[in-house]
Each structure stands twice: as C-alpha cells, then as structure tokens.
Amino acid sequence: MxxxxxxxxxxxxxxxxxxxxxxxxxxxxxxxxxxxxxLAELRLPRALLAIVVGAGLGASGAAMQGYLRNPLAxxxxxxxxxxxxxxxxxxxxxxxxxxxxxxxxxxxxxAAGAMALLAAIxxxxxxxxxxxxxxxxxxxxxxALTALAISMAPNAFAMSEIVLWLxxxxxxxxxxxxxxxxxxxxxxxxxxxxAGRALDALTLGEAVARSLGVNTGRLLWLLxxxxxxxxxxxxxxAGIIGFVGLIVPHLVRPLTDxxxxxxxxxxxxxxxxxxLVADSAVRVLPLVTELRLGIALSLLxxxxxxxxxxxxxxxxx
Amino acid sequence: MTLAADRISLGQRLADVSLAxxxxxxxxxCGPNGAGKSSLxxxxxxxxxxxxxxxxxxxADLRDMxxxxxxxRVGYLPQxxxxxxxxxxxxxxxxxxxxxxxxxxxxxDAALEALDIADLAERRAQSLSGGETARVLLAxxxxxxxxxxxxxxxxxxxxxxxxxxxxxxxxxxxxxGVGVVLVLHDLAHAMNHADRVVVLDRGxxxxxxxxxxxxxxxxxxxxWKVPVRWIGEPNxxxxxxx
Numbered sequence: 273m274x275x276x277x278x279x280x281x282x283x284x285x286x287x288x289x290x291x292x293x294x295x296x297x298x299x300x301x302x303x304x305x306x307x308x309x310x311l312a313e314l315r316l317p318r319a320l321l322a323i324v325v326g327a328g329l330g331a332s333g334a335a336m337q338g339y340l341r342n343p344l345a346x347x348x349x350x351x352x353x354x355x356x357x358x359x360x361x362x363x364x365x366x367x368x369x370x371x372x373x374x375x376x377x378x379x380x381x382x383a384a385g386a387m388a389l390l391a392a393i394x395x396x397x398x399x400x401x402x403x404x405x406x407x408x409x410x411x412x413x414x415x416a417l418t419a420l421a422i423s424m425a426p427n428a429f430a431m432s433e434i435v436l437w438l439x440x441x442x443x444x445x446x447x448x449x450x451x452x453x454x455x456x457x458x459x460x461x462x463x464x465x466x467a468g469r470a471l472d473a474l475t476l477g478e479a480v481a482r483s484l485g486v487n488t489g490r491l492l493w494l495l496x497x498x499x500x501x502x503x504x505x506x507x508x509x510a511g512i513i514g515f516v517g518l519i520v521p522h523l524v525r526p527l528t529d530x531x532x533x534x535x536x537x538x539x540x541x542x543x544x545x546x547x548l549v550a551d552s553a554v555r556v557l558p559l560v561t562e563l564r565l566g567i568a569l570s571l572l573x574x575x576x577x578x579x580x581x582x583x584x585x586x587x588x589x
Numbered sequence: 590m591t592l593a594a595d596r597i598s599l600g601q602r603l604a605d606v607s608l609a610x611x612x613x614x615x616x617x618x619c620g621p622n623g624a625g626k627s628s629l630x631x632x633x634x635x636x637x638x639x640x641x642x643x644x645x646x647x648x649a650d651l652r653d654m655x656x657x658x659x660x661x662r663v664g665y666l667p668q669x670x671x672x673x674x675x676x677x678x679x680x681x682x683x684x685x686x687x688x689x690x691x692x693x694x695x696x697x698d699a700a701l702e703a704l705d706i707a708d709l710a711e712r713r714a715q716s717l718s719g720g721e722t723a724r725v726l727l728a729x730x731x732x733x734x735x736x737x738x739x740x741x742x743x744x745x746x747x748x749x750x751x752x753x754x755x756x757x758x759x760x761x762x763x764x765x766g767v768g769v770v771l772v773l774h775d776l777a778h779a780m781n782h783a784d785r786v787v788v789l790d791r792g793x794x795x796x797x798x799x800x801x802x803x804x805x806x807x808x809x810x811x812x813w814k815v816p817v818r819w820i821g822e823p824n825x826x827x828x829x830x831x
Binding site: 341 | 631634636656657659660661663664665666667669671672673674675676677680681684685687688726729733
C-alpha cells in the first residue's frame with residue numbers, strides 16, 4: 273500500500289461518519305427523532321453511493337490519463353459518459369423512468385453502445401490517436417442526440433426531468449441503486465487496476481511498451497471495459513458528474529512516485545472522498561433548493577482546471 | 590542465435606530486404622533520410638508487421654513467438670526520448686524487467702552501474718539532462734538482459750563525450766555476446782565502431798559487409814549523392830567533403 277492509498281483511505285474513514293450526520297438538519301443520533309431510520313434508509317445509501325460513484329470516476333480518470341499520457345484527460349471526453357447519459361435521456365423521453373430499474377438499465381445500454389462503437393472503431397489497431405478521435409466522435413454524437421431529445425421533448429415535464437437529471441445528483445437514492453452500481457464499479461476498478469503495469473510501460477511510449485511485451489490491443493479492451501463499467505454505472509445512477517476524473521489524479525500524484533499503476537487505487541479512494549464531501553456540502557449549503565452535485569463539482573472543477581492550465585503554462589515558459 | 594530478415598517488404602518503405610545478424614557484434618544500419626532504417630529496425634524488433642517475408646530469431650518466426658518471449662530476448666530503444674511522467678529513474682530502469690515479470694534488484698543495479706548512473710537512481714526523470722536521459726533509457730534496455738539490443742539513433746542529441754561513452758557501453762555488451770544493431774546517421778561512428786555496416790537506399794539493401802567495404806567512398810557518393818572521401822587510419826576515420 274503506498275502513501276497516497278493510506279492518506280485517502282484514512283480521510284475517507286473520517287469523512288464517512290461526518291457525512292452521515294451532515295445535512296440541512298444535522299443529525300444527532302441521540303436526539304433526532306427516527307435517527308436510525310434516516311441513517312439506514314437515506315443517509316447511508318446516499319453516502320455509499322457517493323463513495324462508489326466517486327471511486328469509479330477517480331479510478332477511470334487516473335487510468336485514462338495514464339493511457340493517453342496526458343494529465344488533462346478526463347473519462348467524460350471519451351464518449352462513454354455521454355453515451356450513458358443519452359441512454360438515460362431516452363428512458364426519460366419515452367416516460368420509462370417511472371419503473372425504477374429502467375432508467376439505469378437504459379443508461380447502461382447507452383454506455384455499452386458507446387463502448388461497442390469505440391471498440392469497433394479503435395479496438396482493432398489499438399492505437400491511442402485513433403481511440404481519442406473515436407471517443408470524441410462518440411461523445412459529440414451522443415451529445416448531439418441528447419440535445420435533439422431535449423429540443424423535441426414530448427412535454428415540458430419530460431424536458432425539465434431530462435435537464436435536471438443531466439446535472440447529476442445523489443438525491444433520493446436508495447439501497448437499490450447501491451446494489452446495482454457497486455458490483456459494476458468494483459469490476460471496472462479491478463480491470464483498470466490490472467491495466468496498471470502496462471500503463472507504466474506506456475510511460476516510455478507505445479513502441480517501447482510493445483517491445484516490453486505489452487499487448488496494446490488487449491490494454492485498450494481492458495480500458496474500454498474498465499472505464500465503461502465505472503463511468504457507465506456512475507452515470508446510470510447519478511447522472512453526469514464531471515471533473516472528478518480530471519481533478520483527482522492530480523491530488524493523488526504528488527503523494528506517489530507518479531507511476532500510472534500507483535495512481536489508480538488511491539485515485540479511486542480520493543474520488544470517493546471528493547464526491548462524498550461535495551455531496552455533503554451541497555446538503556449543508558443554505559440554499560432554497562439543494563444545489564445539484566454535478567453543478568457543484570463543475571463549479572469546483574472549472575477553476576481547478578484553469579489553475580492546472582496556468583501551472584502547466586508556467587512549467588512550459 | 591541469429592536474428593534474420595528473409596526477403597521482407599513493407600509498403601514503400603522496405604523492398605525485399607534480407608540479412609542475417611550475428612550475436613556478439615555491432616551492426617550499424619546507415620542510409621539517407623527516408624531510406625527505411627527505422628522501419629527495418631522495428632521489423633527486426635518484431636514491432637512492425639511486414640507485408641511479405643519473415644523475421645526469425647534463432648530460426649523461429651517472430652510473429653509466432655509470444656510477445657513476452659520476444660521481449661525477453663530483444664531489447665528495443667527508440668529514437669524519441671519520451672518519458673510521459675516524472676517518475677524516479679529506478680522505476681524507469683525496472684521497466685526493463687517487465688518481460689521477466691520481476692523487479693530483481695541485481696540486473697537493475699548492474700545496468701545502473703554499467704552506465705555509471707547508480708547515483709541518479711533516486712532522481713526524477715524530468716530533472717535529468719539529455720545525456721543522462723539517454724543513459725537511463727539504455728539502462729532500461731540492459732536491465733532486461735536481452736540477447737539483442739536494437740537502438741534507433743542512440744547517439745542523436747548527445748555530445749561527443751556521451752556518444753563515445755555510450756558506444757563503449759554497447760561494445761561491452763557485444764563483448765558479452767549480445768547482438769547490437771544501431772541505426773546511425775554519423776557515418777564516421779559507423780565506420781569506427783561497428784563490426785558490420787548495412788546501407789539502405791530507398792528501402793533496398795545498397796551495401797552490406799565490413800565497414801571499410803560497405804561504406805566505401807563510392808557507395809557513399811552513390812547513395813548519399815555527395816562527393817566525400819575518408820581520411821585517417823582504419824578505426825580512426827573521418828569523412829570530409831570533396
């Protein structure tokens with residue numbers, strides 16, 4: 273276990289109980305009426321969902337940055353999150369979202385469609401440039417179809433449902449979502465973790481990695497499957513939550529020796545921590561309606577991204 | 590124990606090239622820009638799928654060989670000094686052990702010692718100078734204890750002292766029985782330091798043999814289209830124009 277894993281695991285252990293107590297109404301287990309019920313049925317599943325979703329997004333961000341050898345890569349750029357979102361939007365458009373399993377199922381189908389498209393275009397050659405372009409194409413196609421769905425929404429209610437859902441949130445989620453998303457994200461993180469050593473070799477470029485015995489085609493499949501499972505499952509239960517995959521590896525890297533394999537697991541923990549803390553913060557903020565988690569993280573993420581760019585510019589200068 | 594290309598062709602880049610390389614020697618691949626040197630090296634390393642012909646290591650077709658077996662035997666050093674993350678030198682060199690599935694300290698330390706960079710082991714990659722980076726990347730290849738070292742322009746971007754030092758290290762490896770194949774732009778380095786020179790011109794083999802023959806003045810004039818002449822004694826040659 274490296275230092276970053278220990279640090280973020282420790283912080284997560286501290287943050288979880290605080291998050292369970294935090295909210296518009298702070299919970300006092302001894303005094304609040306129905307405290308046990310609120311904890312067991314509302315706060316605990318929501319906190320666990322934040323942890324699982326954040327872990328998936330963090331790990332996939334670290335793996336994508338390692339694969340593309342680019343610290344500005346975000347898993348959302350590569351079509352899987354927009355594909356999942358498109359699936360969910362389709363469910364809302366057709367009014368299927370009243371059945372509890374259908375929206376996540378549609379989102380997972382959307383993610384699978386995006387993965388299949390990515391694999392069909394870039395999977396055979398295993399080239400990084402082709403993969404990036406294919407991802408951007410899938411992302412923009414899914415984005416355009418989502419915009420089309422919004423503009424042609426059958427009624428104002430469906431349109432507001434879609435827009436609200438796209439903003440990403442963990443409000444009113446239950447154990448059902450936790451049990452749906454946990455095995456998928458766990459499987460995805462495991463696949464990404466397995467890609468770690470090959471990502472280390474990629475530090476020296478694609479040709480060296482291949483000369484060291486890395487099967488770049490298999491690596492691409494591992495990544496598509498790993499990112500597809502983690503990001504697809506996250507979008508399926510929480511909507512679009514951006515910037516986590518971009519920010520988190522940067523928080524983790526200084527605590528590691530910067531090998532991509534050493535960043536993946538701590539990024540899962542740091543992602544879990546970030547989403548848990550952010551979701552607790554949006555509950556505590558004294559606003560009329562609760563700030564959507566996706567919006568909050570974007571408000572946090574955009575300045576961070578700018579800071580990152582400025583720091584890189586200083587580094588280049 | 591040979592690495593042999595048998596009539597390999599690849600698009601416009603290589604046409605019907607055959608050569609058999611012997612271990613324990615340094616072979617230089619020379620030729621003008623665009624002659625197909627890097628393609629030939631990558632094909633010999635099993636990294637490039639050729640259209641026709643075969644590349645065989647000890648008689649076994651590289652295409653049929655599991656990637657890991659090939660990686661244990663053939664070390665490849667590309668021209669680009671690409672290091673994407675600011676990782677410690679030791680973990681870079683340890684990557685050389687990847688085909689063996691271990692991080693044994695013995696070969697890693699030996700590679701660091703061989704290139705006089707043991708004191709750099711804890712440094713970060715981005716803090717290294719160009720010469721230090723070149724030696725670290727070669728150490729990565731040596732740590733894998735390959736029987737073949739295939740290096741594309743390993744001397745480019747190095748000053749003369751570092752060039753000669755690197756050539757000394759490669760000669761030591763060849764003396765231990767490793768087959769060394771280098772793409773070299775500097776014909777004088779090829780002339781003075783290689784045991785054998787392969788000259789490529791527009792994807793075909795223009796000359797192949799001992800340095801003095803393969804880099805004969807007439808070959809150079811014919812392939813590079815410049816009037817030149819060699820001066821000095823064997824092993825201490827210099828190329829001058831005219």
